[in-house]
Amino acid sequence: MFLVGLTGGIASGKSSVLQVFQQLGCALIDVDVIARHVVQPGYPAHRRIVEAFGTKVLLENGDIDRKVLGDLIFKQPDLRQLLNSITHPEIRKEMMKQTFKYFLQGRRYVILDIPLLFETKKLLKYLKHVIVVYCNRDTQLVRLMERNGLSLEDAEARIQAQLPLKDKVRMANHVLDNSGRWSDTRRQAILLHMQLEQSLEYLPLRLGMLVGLAGIASLLYLLARCLLPSP
Numbered sequence: 001m002f003l004v005g006l007t008g009g010i011a012s013g014k015s016s017v018l019q020v021f022q023q024l025g026c027a028l029i030d031v032d033v034i035a036r037h038v039v040q041p042g043y044p045a046h047r048r049i050v051e052a053f054g055t056k057v058l059l060e061n062g063d064i065d066r067k068v069l070g071d072l073i074f075k076q077p078d079l080r081q082l083l084n085s086i087t088h089p090e091i092r093k094e095m096m097k098q099t100f101k102y103f104l105q106g107r108r109y110v111i112l113d114i115p116l117l118f119e120t121k122k123l124l125k126y127l128k129h130v131i132v133v134y135c136n137r138d139t140q141l142v143r144l145m146e147r148n149g150l151s152l153e154d155a156e157a158r159i160q161a162q163l164p165l166k167d168k169v170r171m172a173n174h175v176l177d178n179s180g181r182w183s184d185t186r187r188q189a190i191l192l193h194m195q196l197e198q199s200l201e202y203l204p205l206r207l208g209m210l211v212g213l214a215g216i217a218s219l220l221y222l223l224a225r226c227l228l229p230s231p
């Protein structure tokens, strides 16, 4: 099995593209979903966030108020770092669990949806391929304003807070251009899936695992022969 990162810019079309991969039956790990999961009440990250930021970041039902927390960290990088230091280790643990589950299922590749892959860089070393969902800046701006009901100024500020999409494109192995019609993007995603599914890059890890298991089985057999009395 090998890991494929999927990233892009805000409102560039990552979630839409992921839905195509999902419809094709691909194994997906959605880092945003995990990030929401690990801060639910009762989880260690929830307790540590309340200790660090106070009860003002809580909704009445005890959930984290993502809007309040998001506004807080958007303007203060040191608070963003503090939040990351609480949530990232928990997110990584859950990602490893899900990756292992897919490995046991015999999947050839797994797509990890990591919106800020190039900004944080932490997971890059584990990825065999990186897909960037690109769209030109004007299209991105319009889609973001429409989807989030933002003013031009606010939408620009949010795009500005991320690495420019053009730089991400330069660091990608595969670029899905989502500037045009959705049917074009969908076709690009299907072709890429076929290419990844046919790749033999899943073999080294699978063979390594088989060799490892065969080694352990032989060792157990030899041990049993030495330790058990012969008939």
Ligand SMILES: Nc1ncnc2c1ncn2[C@@H]1O[C@H](COP(=O)(O)OP(=O)(O)OP(=O)(O)O)[C@@H](O)[C@H]1O
Pocket: 008, 009, 010, 011, 012, 013, 014, 015, 016, 017, 115, 143, 144, 147, 178, 179, 180, 181, 182, 183, 185
């Ligand atoms: N090719 C397309 N044509 C028209 N609209 C599109 C196209 N692709 C995506 N959209 C729309 O653009 C918006 C942003 O797309 P999407 O939510 O998939 O982006 P995203 O990269 O996941 O965003 P974010 O990271 O901000 O959550 C959505 O409203 C989506 O319906």
